[in-house]
Amino acid sequence: MSMPTEGPTxxxxxxxxxxxxxxxxxxxxxxxxxxxxxxxxRERVQRxxxxxxxxxxxxxxxxxxxxxxxxALAFPELPSPYFAELAxxxxxxxxRVGITVLMDDTGGDPAAELRIASGLGDPMIDGVILSPLGxxxxxxxxxxxxxxxxxxGEADLGPVADRVxxxxxxxxxxxxxxxxxxxxRRIAAIGWQDPxxxxxxxxxxxxxxxxxxxxxxxxxxxxxxxxxAYFRPxxxxxxxxxxxxxxxxxxxxxFNDLLALGALRAAHEAGLRVPDDIAIVGFDDVEEAEYxxxxxxxxxxxxxxxxxxxxxxxxxxxxxRYDGPSRLITPGFRVVVRESSxxxx
Amino acid sequence: MSMPTEGPTxxxxxxxxxxxxxxxxxxxxxxxxxxxxxxxxRERVQRxxxxxxxxxxxxxxxxxxxxxxxxALAFPELPSPYFAELAxxxxxxxxRVGITVLMDDTGGDPAAELRIASGLGDPMIDGVILSPLGxxxxxxxxxxxxxxxxxxGEADLGPVADRVxxxxxxxxxxxxxxxxxxxxRRIAAIGWQDPxxxxxxxxxxxxxxxxxxxxxxxxxxxxxxxxxAYFRPxxxxxxxxxxxxxxxxxxxxxFNDLLALGALRAAHEAGLRVPDDIAIVGFDDVEEAEYxxxxxxxxxxxxxxxxxxxxxxxxxxxxxRYDGPSRLITPGFRVVVRESSxxxx
Numbered sequence: 001m002s003m004p005t006e007g008p009t010x011x012x013x014x015x016x017x018x019x020x021x022x023x024x025x026x027x028x029x030x031x032x033x034x035x036x037x038x039x040x041x042r043e044r045v046q047r048x049x050x051x052x053x054x055x056x057x058x059x060x061x062x063x064x065x066x067x068x069x070x071x072a073l074a075f076p077e078l079p080s081p082y083f084a085e086l087a088x089x090x091x092x093x094x095x096r097v098g099i100t101v102l103m104d105d106t107g108g109d110p111a112a113e114l115r116i117a118s119g120l121g122d123p124m125i126d127g128v129i130l131s132p133l134g135x136x137x138x139x140x141x142x143x144x145x146x147x148x149x150x151x152x153g154e155a156d157l158g159p160v161a162d163r164v165x166x167x168x169x170x171x172x173x174x175x176x177x178x179x180x181x182x183x184x185r186r187i188a189a190i191g192w193q194d195p196x197x198x199x200x201x202x203x204x205x206x207x208x209x210x211x212x213x214x215x216x217x218x219x220x221x222x223x224x225x226x227x228x229a230y231f232r233p234x235x236x237x238x239x240x241x242x243x244x245x246x247x248x249x250x251x252x253x254x255f256n257d258l259l260a261l262g263a264l265r266a267a268h269e270a271g272l273r274v275p276d277d278i279a280i281v282g283f284d285d286v287e288e289a290e291y292x293x294x295x296x297x298x299x300x301x302x303x304x305x306x307x308x309x310x311x312x313x314x315x316x317x318x319x320x321r322y323d324g325p326s327r328l329i330t331p332g333f334r335v336v337v338r339e340s341s342x343x344x345x
Numbered sequence: 346m347s348m349p350t351e352g353p354t355x356x357x358x359x360x361x362x363x364x365x366x367x368x369x370x371x372x373x374x375x376x377x378x379x380x381x382x383x384x385x386x387r388e389r390v391q392r393x394x395x396x397x398x399x400x401x402x403x404x405x406x407x408x409x410x411x412x413x414x415x416x417a418l419a420f421p422e423l424p425s426p427y428f429a430e431l432a433x434x435x436x437x438x439x440x441r442v443g444i445t446v447l448m449d450d451t452g453g454d455p456a457a458e459l460r461i462a463s464g465l466g467d468p469m470i471d472g473v474i475l476s477p478l479g480x481x482x483x484x485x486x487x488x489x490x491x492x493x494x495x496x497x498g499e500a501d502l503g504p505v506a507d508r509v510x511x512x513x514x515x516x517x518x519x520x521x522x523x524x525x526x527x528x529x530r531r532i533a534a535i536g537w538q539d540p541x542x543x544x545x546x547x548x549x550x551x552x553x554x555x556x557x558x559x560x561x562x563x564x565x566x567x568x569x570x571x572x573x574a575y576f577r578p579x580x581x582x583x584x585x586x587x588x589x590x591x592x593x594x595x596x597x598x599x600f601n602d603l604l605a606l607g608a609l610r611a612a613h614e615a616g617l618r619v620p621d622d623i624a625i626v627g628f629d630d631v632e633e634a635e636y637x638x639x640x641x642x643x644x645x646x647x648x649x650x651x652x653x654x655x656x657x658x659x660x661x662x663x664x665x666r667y668d669g670p671s672r673l674i675t676p677g678f679r680v681v682v683r684e685s686s687x688x689x690x
Contacts, residue, residue, distance in 0.1 A: 050456070070465065072447065078436075079632070084429045091423075091450050100465065102417065103448035105436050111395065120415065120445065124467045232636045265636045287424070291577045291610045293638045 012054070020048035030098060046098075068124040070100045071314060074116040076108035076133035080230070080258060081286040083131070086152075089307035090129060097315060099126075108133030118143040127318045129310050132157065133198060148317035150310045154199035159326040162313040164306055166333045168200065171299040172207025173214075174335050175281050176253050178297065180215045182341055184251035184279055187212065188223035190238040190263060191230065191255025200230075204255045204283065223249055227259065235262025243270050250278060251341070257282035257289045260296055264340065279341040294339035305331045357399070365393035375443060391443075413469040415445045416659060419461040421453035421478035425575070425603060426631040428476070431497075434652035435474060442660060444471075453478030463488040472663045474655050477502065478543060493662035495655050499544035504671040507658040509651055511678050513545065516644040517552025518559075519680050520626050521598050523642070525560045527686055529596035529624055532557065533568035535583040535608060536575065536600025545575075549600045549628065568594050572604065580607025588615050595623060596686070602627035602634045605641055609685065624686040639684035650676045 017024045022045060029037050030045040037045070048054075073090050075083040091101045102125070106112040113135040119125040127148035132140075137157045151163040179187055189208045193201045209219050225241045227234040235254055239262065242249055254260035260282030267274050274280055274294050282289060285300030309329050316322035362369045367390060374382050375390040382390070393399075418435050420428040436446045447470070451457035458480040464470040472493035477485075482502045496508040524532055534553045538546045554564050570586045572579040580599055584607065587594055599605035605627030612619050619625055619639050627634060630645030654674050661667035 068467070070467065078448075079426070079429055079433050081424075081426060081429070084424055084426070088424050088450065100449070100460075102465075103423075103450075104445070105433065105448075109395075115445075120447075120469075122413070122415065122467070122469045124465075124469055232632060236636070261633070261636055265638060265640075268638045287577060288606070288633055291581070291606055293610060293613045295610075 015052055016045065016048045016054050019052060020045045046096075067126045067318065069098060069126065070102060070124055071127045071129065071311075071318075072104060072116055072119065072125050073101050073129045074104040074106050074113065075131045076106050076113075077230075078103075078105040080256075081288060082256065082258075082284040085286060086303050086307060089303045090310060093304075093307040093311040097311065099311070099315070106130075106133070110134035110136070110139055114139055114143055117149055118145045119147040121145070127314045129314055148314055150314045150317075152306070152310060154203055156199065159328075162317070162327045162329070164310045164313065164329045164331070166301045166306070167330055168203035169207040169210070171283060171301075171333050171335075172204040172253070172255075173211045174207075174333075175283065175297070175299050176208045176211035177215075178335055178337060179251045179253065179279060179281060179341060180211065180217070182251075182279065184341075185217065186220075186223070186247070186249045186251070187217070188220075188225075188242050188249035188252045189255070190225060190227060190235055190242075190252055190259050192224045192226045193228070194226040201255060208253055230256045230259055232258050232262035232265070235259030236266040237262075239263035239266035240270070243267070243272070248278075251275075252278065252280050254280065254282045257284040257286045257296060257298055260298070260340075261288060261292060264292060264294075264296070275339065275341050281341050285336055289336075290338070292340070297338045297341040298336055300334045300336045302331050302333065360397055361390065361393045361399050364397060365390045391441075412471045412663065414443060414471065415447060415469055416472045416474065416656075416663075417449060417461055417464065417470050418446050418474045419449040419451050419458070420476045421451050421458075422575075423448075423450040425601075426633060427601065427629040430631060431648050431652060434648045435656060438649075438652040438656040442656065444656070444660070451475075451478070455479035455481070455484055459484055459488055462494055463490045464492040466490070472659045474659055493659055495659045495662075497651070497655060499548055501544065504673075507662070507672045507674070509655045509658065509674045509676070511646045511651070512675055513548035514552040514555070516628060516646070516678050516680075517549040517598070517600075518556045519552075519678075520628065520642070520644050521553045521556035522559075523680055523682065524596045524598065524624060524626060524686060525556065525562070527596075527624065529686075530562065531565075531568070531592070531594045531596070532562070533565075533570075533587050533594035533597045534600070535570060535572060535580055535587075535597055535604050537569045537571045538573070539571040546600060553598055575601045575604055577603050577607035577610070580604030581611040582607075584608035584611035585615070588612070588617070593623075596620075597623065597625050599625065599627045602629040602631045602641060602643055605643070605685075606633060606637060609637060609639075609641070620684065620686050626686050630681055634681075635683070637685070642683045642686040643681055645679045645681045647676050647678065 013024050013027050017027045027045055030042050094101045104116050113132050117130055129150045131152040132155045140157050140160055149161040151161050153165050154168050191201055212219055225238040227238050254263055260280050263280050272278055282296050282298040285298045289296035289298045358369050358372050362372045372390055375387050439446045449461050458477050462475055474495045476497040477500045485502050485505055494506040496506050498510050499513050536546055537550055557564055570583040572583050599608055605625050608625050617623055627641050627643040630643045634641035634643045
C-alpha cells in the first residue's frame with residue numbers, strides 16, 4: 001500500500017503527471033474539473049493520483065480556481081438504508097469526477113434543509129444535492145446564498161432547482177399490477193399518512209389506486225392503515241392492525257422496503273406464511289430486500305444512475321457549463337420479483 | 346409550522362432571547378458552546394431557536410468565536426447500517442450541544458482518512474470524529490493540520506488522539522460463551538480475514554478463541570472461513586462453504602450482523618432451520634437484527650453512549666477545556682439473546 005505523505009515530500013501535480021504520462025495541464029484539468037478530459041485519460045490520471053496519495057489542498061485549490069471541489073449531500077433520514085445506499089452511489093459518482101462529498105442529515109426539518117440549501121454559510125461548499133422532506137417552495141426561495149443546487153426525490157418545489165426523481169406513481173402501479181397478475185385480489189397498502197402525507201405517500205397511493213381501479217377492483221379504506229413514519233416498527237404495527245381485521249388482506253403493498261420488512265416480521269409473529277397466506281411487496285430495493293426471509297419483491301430505482309445524473313447536473317451548474325432553466329430528470333425503475341409475492345396460487 | 350426566513354427579516358439572537366425569556370448572552374452561550382448553560386435553560390433556548398428557525402451564519406460565527414460549530418464525521422463504510430445508526434446518534438448528540446455534523450465516507454482508504462483527519466483543509470471544520478480502517482499511526486502523525494480529533498473503533502493508532510471503542514474481545518467472548526451455554530459444541534466463526542485481517546477480525550477472533558478454550562473446546566481451522574469484507578454477500582458465501590463440510594458446524598458466530606444476515610439467508614436456502622439445525626449470532630445489534638426471521642442474537646454496543654462520549658471528548662478539545670494526553674474510553678455492551686440461538690436443545 002502506498003503511503004500518502006504531507007509537507008515538503010508530498011506528491012505534487014507534476015509527480016502525478018509523470019506517473020500518468022500526461023501533461024501537468026491535463027492533471028490540473030482532471031483535478032479541477034475545469035475542462036473535459038477523455039475518460040481513458042481521466043482514469044489513468046485518477047490511478048496515478050490514488051497511487052501517489054496526491055490530494056490538493058482545498059484552500060489552495062479554492063484560491064486558484066474559485067472552487068474547493070467539495071459538495072454537500074443532505075438526506076432526511078440517514079438510518080434509512082435507501083438513503084445510505086444512494087449516498088454511497090453519489091459519493092462514488094462524485095469521486096469519479098474528483099469531487100469530495102460531505103453529508104448532512106437534516107431529519108426532514110425545514111430549517112435544517114434551508115441551511116444546507118444555502119451551503120451552511122461555508123464558502124468551501126461549491127454546491128448541494130438535497131433530498132427535501134419538510135421544505136416548501138417559499139422557504140427554499142428565501143435561502144441566503146444561491147449556490148448550485150440539485151434536488152432528489154418526490155417533493156415538488158416547483159422549477160426552482162434541477163430535480164432528479166423516479167416516477168413514483170408508475171412504480172407503485174407496476175408493483176401493484178404484479179400482485180393482481182399473481183392472483184391477489186384483497187390488496188392492502190401500508191404507507192399512507194394522515195393528516196400530513198408526504199409526497200411519497202401521495203404518489204405511491206395514486207399508483208396503487210390506479211392499478212386496482214384499472215383491474216376493476218375497489219379500494220377498501222380499511223386496508224389503508226396510516227403510518228407515522230417509514231421505518232420497520234411502523235410497518236410491523238400497521239401489519240398487526242391489518243391482521244386483526246375480520247376479512248384480512250391476501251396481499252400488502254408497502255410504500256418502502258423498511259415498512260415491508262416490518263410487515264414481514266409481524267406476519268411471521270402471527271404464524272402466517274409469506275407468500276402462501278399473504279404476499280408482501282416493497283419499494284426501494286435496499287440490499288436487505290434480497291437477503292430477507294422470504295426475499296422481498298420490490299420496486300428498484302436505478303440508484304447508480306440517479307446519483308450520476310444528480311452529480312452531472314450539479315457539476316454543470318458549478319462549472320457554469322449550463323445555466324438554463326431548472327431541469328426535471330426521470331430515470332427508470334424495475335420491478336424485482338422475489339419470493340414474497342410468488343406463490344403457486 | 347413556523348417558516349424560517351433569511352435576509353433583513355431573519356430572526357436574530359435577541360428574538361431568540363425574547364422568546365426564551367433569557368438574556369442575549371445566554372443565547373449566545375448556547376449557540377457558541379463557549380460557556381456551560383444549565384440543561385433546562387439550554388432546552389428552552391433550543392426550542393426558541395427551532396421555533397424561530399434561527400440559524401447563525403457560519404462565517405459570521407467563525408469571525409466572532411474562532412469556531413464555526415461544524416465538525417466532520419467519517420466512516421469507512423456508510424452502507425453498513427452499524428455506521429449509519431452510529432452516525433445518527435453522533436448527529437443527535439452534536440445537535441444537543443448546538444453543533445452541525447458533516448459526514449464523509451472514506452471507503453477505508455488511508456489517503457481519504459488522512460485528508461479528513463486534517464479537516465479537509467477546510468477552515469470551517471472545527472474538529473473531526475473518524476473511524477479509521479486503512480490509516481496507520483505514521484500516516485496519521487503526518488497530517489497537515491492538527492485539528493481536534495477523536496477516533497472511533499478498534500483500530501489502535503497509539504496515543505495520538507482520544508479514542509472511543511467497546512471491548513471487542515470481551516463482546517466476542519460473551520456471545521460465544523452464550524452459544525456454549527446453549528449446548529452448541531461445534532462452533533464456527535465467520536469474519537476472519539486472510540492475509541490482512543482488520544483489527545476487528547483479530548479482536549473478535551481472540552474473544553471467540555478464548556471462550557472456546559475456556560470451555561475446553563478446540564478451535565477447528567476448517568470452521569474459520571476467511572471473508573473479503575463484512576457485507577451480507579460475504580456472510581452468505583462463507584456460510585455456503587461451511588455447509589459443504591462433511592462435519593458441518595452446529596453454530597456460527599459472525600463478526601458482524603451483516604455477515605450473520607447473509608449466513609441466515611444461506612442457511613435458509615440450504616433448507617436448514619435456524620436455530621434448530623444451526624444457530625447463528627452476530628455483532629453490532631443493527632435494527633435489522635431485531636426484525637430478521639428468525640430474529641438475531643447479537644452483541645449490542647451502546648451506540649448512543651459511544652456517540653455522546655465521542656462528541657463530549659471532541660468538544661472538550663475544541664473548546665480547550667481539556668488539552669491533556671490522549672484518552673482511551675471504553676463504554677459497555679450487552680448480549681441480546683433472540684430467536685437465532687435459543688433452541689430447546
